Amino acid sequence: MAAILPKRPMDTFQVAFRRNLPVSRYNRSPNQPRLPAMTIHTLFATCPRGLETILAQELAAQGCTHIAPTDGGVSCQGSLEAAYRANLHSRTASRILLQLAKQPYRSEDDIYRSAKSIRWEDWFHAGQTFKIKVEGKRARVKSLDFTALKIKDGLCDRFRSSQGQRPSVDKANPHIRIHAFISEQHAAVFIDTSGEALFKRGYRQDTGAAPLRENLAAGLLLLAGYNGSQSFQDPFCGSGTLPIEAALIATRRAPGLNRRFGFEQLANFDADLWQRLRQEAQAAVLPQAPAPIAGSDTDRRLIQTAAVNAREAQVAEHIVFQVADVRDIRPNGENGILLANPPYGVRLEEIHTLHALYPQLGSWLKQHYPGWLCGLLTADRDLPKLMRLSPKRKIPLYNGNLDCRLFLLDMVRGSHRTPKVE
Numbered sequence: 238m239a240a241i242l243p244k245r246p247m248d249t250f251q252v253a254f255r256r257n258l259p260v261s262r263y264n265r266s267p268n269q270p271r272l273p274a275m276t277i278h279t280l281f282a283t284c285p286r287g288l289e290t291i292l293a294q295e296l297a298a299q300g301c302t303h304i305a306p307t308d309g310g311v312s313c314q315g316s317l318e319a320a321y322r323a324n325l326h327s328r329t330a331s332r333i334l335l336q337l338a339k340q341p342y343r344s345e346d347d348i349y350r351s352a353k354s355i356r357w358e359d360w361f362h363a364g365q366t367f368k369i370k371v372e373g374k375r376a377r378v379k380s381l382d383f384t385a386l387k388i389k390d391g392l393c394d395r396f397r398s399s400q401g402q403r404p405s406v407d408k409a410n411p412h413i414r415i416h417a418f419i420s421e422q423h424a425a426v427f428i429d430t431s432g433e434a435l436f437k438r439g440y441r442q443d444t445g446a447a448p449l450r451e452n453l454a455a456g457l458l459l460l461a462g463y464n465g466s467q468s469f470q471d472p473f474c475g476s477g478t479l480p481i482e483a484a485l486i487a488t489r490r491a492p493g494l495n496r497r498f499g500f501e502q503l504a505n506f507d508a509d510l511w512q513r514l515r516q517e518a519q520a521a522v523l524p525q526a527p528a529p530i531a532g533s534d535t536d537r538r539l540i541q542t543a544a545v546n547a548r549e550a551q552v553a554e555h556i557v558f559q560v561a562d563v564r565d566i567r568p569n570g571e572n573g574i575l576l577a578n579p580p581y582g583v584r585l586e587e588i589h590t591l592h593a594l595y596p597q598l599g600s601w602l603k604q605h606y607p608g609w610l611c612g613l614l615t616a617d618r619d620l621p622k623l624m625r626l627s628p629k630r631k632i633p634l635y636n637g638n639l640d641c642r643l644f645l646l647d648m649v650r651g652s653h654r655t656p657k658v659e
Contacts, residue, residue: 240506275316279336280323281427283310287634287643288329288456295316317507318409320430321500321514325493328455330435334416334427343425345378345387348417348424352391358399360428360503366407367392369415376419386425388417412502432499439496440481440550442542449578449614453636454482455492460573460632461612465489465526468570472563473577474532477543477556483576484552487526491518494602526555529569533561564601568609575602576612578636579620592623594629599624602648609647619640 280301284292289306293313296304315323323333337360340351361367369392370505371385378384391417393403402412414429436452458479463469465487471479483491494515500506534540537560543647547553557569579598580591602611602624613620616639621628628644635641 275318277316278316278320280313280320281310281326281332281334281336282313282323283334284329285309285331285450285456285635286451287632288453288460291456291459292327292329295329296323296535297406299323301325317500317505318510318514321507323510324431324435324498324500325514325518327435327452327458328482329452329494330431331452332429332431332434333415334610335430337426337428338430339423339425342377342419345384348378348384348388348419350393351424352426353395354396355392355426357392357395359505360579361404361413363400363402363404365412365414365502366405366410366449367394367415368406368408368411369417371417371419373419373480375421377421378419381419384417384424388415408497416497428503428504430498430500432497432502435493437496438492438550440546441476442545442549443477449636451482451492453634454478455486456634457576457612457614458483458486458574459642461576461610461645463574463576468528468568468573469530470566470569470575471532471577472534472561472566472575472580473579474534474543474558475536475539475578477532477540477546477558478574479578480530480532480543480556480558481547481550481552483530484526484547484555485550486525487528487530488552488555490522490552491613493622494518526552526571529557530555531557531559531569533559533563533566535560535562564597567605572608574610575606576614578614591617592619595620595623596625599626602626602646604609606648609648611648613644613646614641615644620644621646 282292282296286309289309289311293304293306293311294313296311296313298511299315300319301313301323303314305312320333320335323330327333337355337522338351340347342348369385369388371381371388373381373384375383385596389406396403397608414428414432416427418425418427436450438451441448441451463483465483469480469483474480477606501511540558540560541559544553547556547558557648606651614634616636621644628646630645633640633644634643
């Protein structure tokens with residue numbers, strides 16, 4: 238990857254960006270054509286592995302077509318409006334990438350020429366900063382870092398020839414993020430319409446240890462069939478991610494309403510269209526969640542953090558948080574959904590302690606939650622067996638790099654019986 242170049246003094250664009258002003262009028266020259274908002278582009282939406290089917294459904298709902306799930310994401314086609322909508326409304330996507338080029342290659346020089354042929358000046362201004370990230374699978378290149386340098390050179394040479402100046406690299410806070418994926422045969426270059434990853438909703442103030450990412454939490458809820466009409470509980474809620482995402486779903490609040498996006502920095506940004514989409518999303522928010530939502534944990538500090546996060550997400554009035562041991566929790570309705578990411582040990586003594594707890598949790602669920610659907614995300618494959626429960630589904634998922642399973646269990650009425658006294 239190229240080293241960070243010395244920064245230039247702030248130009249008009251950078252002043253506008255720092256002041257949080259609309260940038261489209263600053264980063265496009267008067268004679269530069271605006272790309273039509275309805276032009277169809279190839280898009281690629283990334284997501285946590287295991288959520289591809291859910292993401293495909295979300296993209297279809299936002300007007301995307303030619304949808305093809307693959308490992309770790311979904312390829313599709315859509316207009317800039319569809320890309321705006323996907324960023325605003327998708328609960329499971331990590332990024333929405335727009336493809337600028339895809340070419341076969343034999344060497345890094347071919348990738349350089351492909352990068353130089355892209356009309357970068359249609360997408361951003363030489364006064365903006367950028368960052369390039371390259372990933373590969375069976376890539377026939379010297380190194381991914383060297384490939385990133387070749388793409389950077391192609392981009393900068395294009396700007397020099399078309400505008401007489403080149404943009405600078407900023408690895409920390411770039412205006413523009415560029416992604417490249419190098420396979421055995423092809424090199425594809427994308428511009429990132431999301432900016433910061435989409436799981437960063439803008440509400441999380443503090444997380445506690447090993448927080449569940451927001452888009453994975455939303456994916457767990459959707460995989461469990463949660464739509465807001467059912468009572469919901471998380472007895473291991475930590476900093477509140479699952480209850481907050483449940484409240485966002487229940488009140489139909491778009492997860493991107495509280496944040497900014499990378500496409501707002503692009504030369505073809507349609508501010509009027511974006512304002513209309515935001516207004517439509519805001520108007521769709523329900524004033525009250527249709528059913529109760531609750532979260533609990535034994536750590537008082539985490540519950541305080543969860544309450545702050547919920548307030549920042551504008552859903553605090555829809556969630557009841559409490560400090561309580563899991564075995565003291567009781568249902569907040571009938572036929573609801575209980576979903577949790579229970580602790581799983583790493584050290585041997587932790588594992589022994591948890592394995593002694595799991596049978597008690599199984600008895601607690603069978604006694605108090607008949608008629609409920611219970612979902613447990615864990616890296617411990619023995620959890621259902623130790624709880625003496627049989628899952629109806631086990632869905633492979635990744636929590637970061639951790640190989641996990643979402644176990645879904647129907648708590649059947651009458652499944653807990655007190656032994657007869659002889």
